[in-house]
Amino acid sequence: MKIYLKLLTVFAAAFLCFFDANCATIKIACKAKGREAELIEKATKEWMKSYKGEHSVEIITLPRASNECLALYLQWLSAETFDVDILQVDLAWIGMLADYLHPLDEFLSEEEADVSDYFPVIKKHIYHNGKIVVLPWYADCGVMYYRTDLLQKYGKPVPQSWEELHEIALYIQNEERKDPLKRNKFYGLGFPAKAFEELTCSFLELVDSFGGAIIKDGKVIVNSNECVKAVKFLVHSFGSIINRGAVNHSGEEIRGLFQSGNSVFMRNWPYAWSLMNEQTAEVAGKIGVIPIPPSAKGGKPSGTLGGWSLAVSKYSKHPHISADLAKFMTSKEQQRVRSEFSYLPARASLYRDSKVLENNPFLGYMYKPLRNSVARPSKIFGKNYQRASTEIFNAINTIITESVESENFQEKDIKKYLDRLARKLNKILEKTSPPPVSKKKVSLPKGEGFLYRIKKFFGLSN
Amino acid sequence: MHINFTPLGRKVKKSNFSHWIFLAPCLMVLVLSAGWPLLRTIYFSFTDATLDNLKEINFIGVENFISLARDQDWWQAVLNTFLIAFVSVPMETILGMIIALILHRNFRGRGLMRAIVLIPWTIPTIVSARMWAWMLNDVYGIVNELLLRAGVIDSPIPWIASSSLSIVSMILVDVWKTTPYMALLLLAGLQGLPQDCFEAAEVDSIPFGKSFVKIILPLMKPTIIVAVIFRTLDAIRIFDLVYILSSGNSANATMSVYARKHLVDYADVGFGSAAATALLFFIAFLSVFYVSFNRKKLYNVG
Structure with missing residues (x-):
């Protein structure tokens, strides 16, 4: 009724x-x-x-x-x-x-x-x-979640830098894995590395916290030393504290890992906070949150907006x-x-x-x-931002996959990949600037419409 | 001119024209729903159209196709597609044949069995792909959990995260999903076969293996060929499974995923249409090849 x-x-x-x-x-x-x-x-x-x-x-x-x-x-x-x-x-x-x-x-x-x-x-x-x-x-804004109870249990401080985070994560991971139930599932850090927009975000803040940038003053500097260092750190972490499967995990899957109590740290967005603090969640009331830490103590923290x-x-x-x-x-x-x-x-x-x-x-x-948040280079790439972002997350995803799977992967390969990424981004930048003003159609001269089109079609006319 | 007979045996003349009238509505729908978009896609592939500018477009000749041919990612996508198609289709055919032969026999609960077998095929691909993505998850997926408990492996396997394994996983999920369809097609073929051959074979007490090779396979050839053509063309368009299961990296894309990325994500309608047209070309080429290659056999037996 x-x-x-x-x-x-x-x-x-x-x-x-x-x-x-x-x-x-x-x-x-x-x-x-x-x-x-x-x-x-x-x-x-x-x-x-x-x-x-x-x-x-x-x-x-x-x-x-x-x-x-x-x-x-x-x-x-x-x-x-x-x-x-x-x-x-x-x-x-x-x-x-x-x-x-x-x-x-x-x-x-x-x-x-x-x-x-x-x-x-x-x-x-x-x-x-x-x-x-x-x-x-x-x-x-990208943030780092951590388990307050686990840090307390092992008497570890809240990390002030990536370096410290890695150390703590590895220590707790090794300790927790002594429990046979957690042997195969416990990881130090949850990091979304699926080839999607989110990876561009988490890469951007990582680079920023290492003092680098993707673009600065209109110049692509994604292959600078700082960026190489940041990627090296990421690759290193994938070998130690991040699960291999994260290459195909977005934020939601990573939340599943963290929320079920299987990692110490997690990079995610703020929305996860209230979901993980619901009564049914295993980690409710045991979570803290900090900005994405700087590479070394005293540096600038970060987070992608x-x-x-x-x-x-x-x-x-x-x-x-x-x-x-x-x-x-x-x-x-x-x-x-x-x-x-x-x-x-x-x-x-x-x-x-x-x-x-x-x-x-x-x-x-x-x-x-x-x-402290850092914005994505969307203004510079304008209409081609999606293209640029795809190149970025593709490159990072490939580097991580290669490093985990290929035995021949060496650290100097990172530079090679980033150089290639920089070349691609430069190409997109060239295409984008000057910013595309709405294109006016070149109207065909009357009288030679059809023939002109056919010629143009085969590239015979200028 | 067609000459038909009424039940009373009188000759009835029918004009060539009338069947066109009856076909017209169907053809209209086909032209509008399939023909027009197809032609438009081909048309766009020679232009610089973008999603936000579909009206004021310029002809740029075959430029899109040239840059497509130069794109490494495209050829990777072509390779992935054919790998998936040419591995999964034979597996589906063999498994489908086995299932069809079993279901062809008389046993209690056969009707129920037939319905159950079809379930994977009836679940929408998006749903089953999501489901498999969770089951194959490296940390809390049930597949790893079971294998770990059974002691088959001692550390979890990243089924859909590693670049080599993810394509294997995709093929397996595709086989799981499409084998019932294959079985259904082949079962229909089996049931259409003349029973007397089998009875004769039984009377002569020929072992099953021999009767399968000598009787069933030759008689089933037309059905198998049609089923394989159907499935191959279908497999080349594979999209949803890859879109959900793969990590999104261009290295794991298939042709249709590649085309979608350019068409929609990059809003580059011209280039995306070129990729879609190239995919169409592959399908057209394959079907012509198949049909002309098999025409003789099809006619001889069928």
Whole structure:
């Protein structure tokens, strides 16, 4: 009965909407799964209430892997669809999607357009041609989780550097493996090395913590000494504290390893925190989190920024109302609510709010990693970022696979692979800059259309 | 002109045209759903189209194909695809034949058995690939756990992580999945065979091995050939299994995974279409080769 009533109201609303040009159904595409789906549903209901049901919201669930979301967006937007109004956008995609996004300045009041509260790295990514195109929703940042109980059990400190981490991880791994049940499953570090975007992120922060970079001042320096050192360290770790299978593990699989109590450390994103602290989890209440450590004590810690934001599609029929919903969803209050489920606010002021911190100490741990976060080179590669990222994760994945499997692998091969990667990245960079202005079609001269095309087809004409 | 007979034996003349009218709706659907996308893909493969710019495109001739031929990753993908196809199809055929022969016999619960055997084939590939990915996981996968407990291995094997093993795993999962399909096709063929040959063989008390080689195989040849062609062409397009099980490294990609990456991830519709067209070329070449090679045999027996 209840469902019929519900349907009836929906139909009635749709019927009324038909005559009332002011009311709209806003379609929002976001990663609405599990806990996040509940949060989003709650928020949109609240927003609908504020309009007394004048507008309604439809949630479109995106695929789990973010590069698949991007592919979906490109298909939607290139088809100029109005089936979607609001998009959940990774800050690294702005270069690829900006042409399709509605500039938001006109919908923002002076107060709302004030971006000083956002973290500096996020701030850099919300503009396109001087206009705000996205509203930051939550921040993401690569972090290192560790088991507090295991460090205590073996009297080890929280590591201050990669070197120390390796030492502790190896020690605890060897000790834990003395238990026959853990002999074949316990590892020092969980590290996602599947050839996907995530590997580009974890590689970037590793390189950054070793003082290197993929690109600096527009120059590719991925084959510099610092980078070679970083990769050497990674390869070395794969031989000792990381499981071989990690070559095909993404963050979720690594979480399975850590959550079932089979590793001391884990590189992952903040979302894992609240999931691993649920009552049913074996490690609940026994986890700590630190930034990705520097290579040696006293260095700069790191973490790749992977912030998410909401944007309004250029083809939306109701940009004004969509912008209003996006504003509501990304408001400070909403970010506070979400922070309790370890979706990190993009606004720095929330991390200083003692009331918020009291409810959610996790935010306190995360402030430092976020301040030190490093952005992916998406702005420089623009539309070709995906290509560059693929080259990067392919190269790193190949190096690791080779080093684990081939007996002939030597450390000097790392340099060779990175040189090759640098050449490829340079090629992509050449293709990208100067940034592609929308291509104008060279119209064919009249009169020789068909023949000209055929000639051109076989490459006979210039 | 066709001449048919009614049940009463009268001659009925039928125009050549009428069957086209009945076929028209079907053909229309085929042209719209298969022909048009196909032609469009071939058309795009000669252009510089990108996903965000499908309208203002330039003809660039065979440039896409030249860069495709120069790309090492593509040839690696071609090699992987053929390795998977040419190893898994013979295995599926042999296993399928064995299962079909068993199911062809009369025994209690045969109907139930036939239904059960089909289960791997009925599970959507994405689901079964995910399932296998968990089972083959090196740390908490059940396959390693069982092997460790049985004492067959003493340290876990990274089934889908090592570059050499992952292709073996993919082939095994593909065999697990598609053998029932093969068995079904072959069983249908077996049931269509004339029973008198078998009865005669039984009367002459010929051993099973001999009757299999001398009677069943020659009679089954057309069915086997058709089944193998079907499966090979299908195996060359393999996508979902590889997409889920492999580590995502270009070294483990197949042709369709490669094409998808360029088409969708890189938004390079022109180049991606060229890869898809090249895949189509491989399939077309193989089917022409198969059909012309087997035509004589097919007609002689069938």
